Amino acid sequence: MKRILLLIFLLLTACSGERVKPPIDRTFQDKDIPAQESWNSVVTFSDSGKIRAILYAGHIRMYPEKNETLLDSSIKIDFYDINERKTTTLTSKRGRVDDLTNDLFAIDSVVAVSDSVTITTDEMMWRNKDRKIVSDKFVTILSPKEKIQGYGFESDQNLKNYVIYNITYITRRDTL
Amino acid sequence: MIKKILIMIFSFSLISFAQEKEMITVIGDSLVGKVVNGESIREVSGNVILTQGNVKITCRKAIQYLSRNDAELIGDVVATQDTLIIKTERGFYFGNLRKTSSNSGVTLEDKKVVLTAEQGEYFFDEDKAVFQKNVRLYDTASTLTSQQLTYLRNEDRAIATIDVKIIDSLNTIFADTVDHFRKKQITIASGNVVIKNNSNNSLVFGEHLEDYRESKYTIIDKLPMLVQVDTSKSTDSLGFETVRLDTLLIQCKVMEVFREPEQKFIATDSVRIIRDLFASKNDLTVYLKDEEKIITQKISDEHNQPILWYDNSQLTGDSITIYIEDKKIRQLDVDGNAFMVSQHKNYLNRFDQSSATGIKMFFNDNKIQRAEFFGNVYSIYYLYEEDQPNGLMKANSLDAAILFEDNEVSEVKLFGNPGSEYYPEQQVSGNEKTFQLPKFIFSDERPDKQKMYEQINRIKWQLH
Numbered sequence: 164m165k166r167i168l169l170l171i172f173l174l175l176t177a178c179s180g181e182r183v184k185p186p187i188d189r190t191f192q193d194k195d196i197p198a199q200e201s202w203n204s205v206v207t208f209s210d211s212g213k214i215r216a217i218l219y220a221g222h223i224r225m226y227p228e229k230n231e232t233l234l235d236s237s238i239k240i241d242f243y244d245i246n247e248r249k250t251t252t253l254t255s256k257r258g259r260v261d262d263l264t265n266d267l268f269a270i271d272s273v274v275a276v277s278d279s280v281t282i283t284t285d286e287m288m289w290r291n292k293d294r295k296i297v298s299d300k301f302v303t304i305l306s307p308k309e310k311i312q313g314y315g316f317e318s319d320q321n322l323k324n325y326v327i328y329n330i331t332y333i334t335r336r337d338t339l
Numbered sequence: 340m341i342k343k344i345l346i347m348i349f350s351f352s353l354i355s356f357a358q359e360k361e362m363i364t365v366i367g368d369s370l371v372g373k374v375v376n377g378e379s380i381r382e383v384s385g386n387v388i389l390t391q392g393n394v395k396i397t398c399r400k401a402i403q404y405l406s407r408n409d410a411e412l413i414g415d416v417v418a419t420q421d422t423l424i425i426k427t428e429r430g431f432y433f434g435n436l437r438k439t440s441s442n443s444g445v446t447l448e449d450k451k452v453v454l455t456a457e458q459g460e461y462f463f464d465e466d467k468a469v470f471q472k473n474v475r476l477y478d479t480a481s482t483l484t485s486q487q488l489t490y491l492r493n494e495d496r497a498i499a500t501i502d503v504k505i506i507d508s509l510n511t512i513f514a515d516t517v518d519h520f521r522k523k524q525i526t527i528a529s530g531n532v533v534i535k536n537n538s539n540n541s542l543v544f545g546e547h548l549e550d551y552r553e554s555k556y557t558i559i560d561k562l563p564m565l566v567q568v569d570t571s572k573s574t575d576s577l578g579f580e581t582v583r584l585d586t587l588l589i590q591c592k593v594m595e596v597f598r599e600p601e602q603k604f605i606a607t608d609s610v611r612i613i614r615d616l617f618a619s620k621n622d623l624t625v626y627l628k629d630e631e632k633i634i635t636q637k638i639s640d641e642h643n644q645p646i647l648w649y650d651n652s653q654l655t656g657d658s659i660t661i662y663i664e665d666k667k668i669r670q671l672d673v674d675g676n677a678f679m680v681s682q683h684k685n686y687l688n689r690f691d692q693s694s695a696t697g698i699k700m701f702f703n704d705n706k707i708q709r710a711e712f713f714g715n716v717y718s719i720y721y722l723y724e725e726d727q728p729n730g731l732m733k734a735n736s737l738d739a740a741i742l743f744e745d746n747e748v749s750e751v752k753l754f755g756n757p758g759s760e761y762y763p764e765q766q767v768s769g770n771e772k773t774f775q776l777p778k779f780i781f782s783d784e785r786p787d788k789q790k791m792y793e794q795i796n797r798i799k800w801q802l803h
Contacts, residue, residue: 304372308405309381311370324373332365332383334403334434 197224197233208265215294217241218267220258227262234258238269240289242320250321251277253287253296265291273298277322281305284316294320302327309334363391363434365401379405387412389432394420394463396432396439409433416441420463423449423492427459437463445470447490451521452497453477454490466492474499478521481507485517495522503528511535514548524552532559541567541587543594544795555598563594563606564794569666585666587614588791589624602628610635611786615705617668618786619659621645633661644676648785649707650746652681655780656698667705673698679710680781681748683721686728688771691748692779693718693739707746712739717776720748721767731767731774734759 206218221236238258242251253276255269267289275282275296283305287298297317304311304325310333318325368385381403389396389410399414410432418425418432418439426448430441438460445459447468457472468490476483476490476497486501497519505512505519505526515530527549534543534557546561567587592608604626606612612619621635622642635645636658647654647661657675661668673679677698681691696714700707712718716739722729737755741748753759767774 311372311381313370318372324371326369326371328369330365330367330370330383332367332370332381334363334365 198227199223199225202236213245214243214247216243216289225262230262232260232262234260240267240269242289244321251275251296253289255287267291275322279306280322282316282318282322287316289320296320296322363389365389365403367401378407381405391434391437394418394437401432412439418461423447423461423466425459425461439463449492451478451492451495452490454488456488468492481505483517483519494520496520509537511537512548512550526550526552534559539567540569541565545594557596557598559594560592562794563591564791565589565594565606566795585615588612588786588788590786590791590794591624601630604628607638611791613786613788613791616650618648619645620782620784620786621659631663633663635659635661646782646784647671651684652679653781654679654698668702670702671698671700673700676778677712678776678778678780680779682781685726686721689721689728689731690771690775690779690781691718691720692776693720693741694776694778695739707743709743710741712741714738716753718751719774719776720751728764728768730761730763732759732761733774 201223202221204218204220204223206220206223207214208216208218217240218234219239219241220234221238222234224233226232235257238253238255240253241249242253244250253269253273255273256271258270259268260266261268269287269289271285273282273284273287275287281304282296282302284298284302285300287296287300289296295317296319299315301314302312302316304327311327311330312332313327313330315328316325365383365387367383367387369383371380371382371384373380373382383401383403385399387396387398387401389398389401389412396412396416396418398412398416400412402411402413404410412427412430412432414428416425416427416430418430424447425439426446427441427443429443430439430445432439440458440460442458445454445456447454447459447461447470454468454470454474454476456470456474459468459470461468468488470488470490472486474483474485474488476488476499483497483499483503483505485499485503488497488499490497497517499517499519500515503512503514503517505517511534512526512528513531513533513535514528515532516528518527518529519525527547529547532543532545532548534548536542543559543563543565545559545563548557548559550557565587569585569587589606589610589612591606591610593606595605595607597603597605604624606624608622610619610621610624612621612624619635622638622645623636624645625634625636626632627634635647637644644655644657645659647659654671654673654677656673656677658673660672660674662670662672674697677695679691679693679698683689683691693710693712693716695712695716698713699711701709701711714737715735716737717733717735718739719731719733721731732751734751734753734757736753736757739754740752742750742752762774
């Protein structure tokens, strides 16, 4: 009996107010919707008919209005030299391509491997105009005989010639 | 099981320690990695600090050449290890050898010495420095210069070669090689050794010297020779003072200097001494500086007596003692088998002779005044009248005294059973050789200044 009375009371109070409008999210804009989206894609970058880099991405979103392409779900980029020999492989969790400059930003758990050199950092950019790999974050360069750590980094894409700042460089005695 | 674990822990800690020693850590403002002519280079710039174990090096720039296994260090290079500091403008560090080197001027300091040179190497594991070209080593007592020097820090030892020069408050030492033990205060010098006394113009030459500063003892046991350039003043009968060069030359086989408890100089074996009109040949000469006394003596029955020459006179005896005052001879004592011979300046075959148990001679202003003879005195002396020979006198007595004027015999006095015989000139002339006392010897081995100087000229000390 008590339960029936409570139910009637609830129904009466619920029906006595104004009509409720569903909420509308007005912050959402069209440009947040990618113009194109693709999965498990392979993008080839070439110059004068020669392959310079091949990008593998789990998920690509293109935003023409913002002139950028966002990459996620694991990224891998293979860089090639003028003779189309693979020199460096760069991997990261996420990435971004500036569609105006074609600069590529690798973000989160970035690892660049070339010959016996491995570079790890949180963020790295491949600058298209001079084919340089740069970073302003903490960088670690590892080879079998040396370990170089510092903040800020600039290198050719072969990782042969590079500059790193505020460094700590550890090497074995038999390497000097 | 526990034993195995302990061994494992111990082994692991040993490996960790070894690895720690192997590691080289470099920090700096920037690092440029590049490949030049196929060679990998690491160029660290700005506030560079290189650390390996207890070795720390700071500089403005370090360039590591991977294939050559070395690093070039540029600008305000300072390497430290415990109390050791090495400074240079530009150098190299060899990590596998734990060695640093420089050709750009090096300074080493270790709280004991300061070492500078144009070039240098330092071996950190051996605590050894090898410095070259215009090397200078300073410590609290002396300054050493040479063209090459090896400094062994653990032994507190410096081995210097080529144009070595050591300057201290007392002496300057020149040599081809010097081995200096700083802590023990022992110096061993070899080859063209010259010791220049800073206070008395004396030079000691030799081929091998050992100096024990703590026990204040020096020995030169290879071709030693002492040269002391000095001047002596004398006043003539008119009161005019004459200054003459008075160089002392001593040559022997072994020369020793004792500076404590008393200042003593000992020359041993084949001793030759020249000073002005004096000369001596003996087997042992002892100079006691505090007592101003020179003793020469026969060292055994098999050895010859010391011989002393003064002007045209020759003295022999078992022992000869010379007393000096103000650099001038005051008294001369001959003890045991004393024999005195004087050759006449114009009649060279005429020798005044005296023998006795002992002789005492007294000098004034380096001129002989009086000679006293003791015990079994026998003498032969030639007589002259206006410089013309006039026979000779043979005399004997218990004691005797001879007075001199201008180094010439003026009067002879005999004491105790005197006896004398006169021989007229007719008996003497042409028979001078028959008028000789027993044991008469007029030695022709008087030291020759020229020959002694030849030994000095052999030493290239003028080059120093």
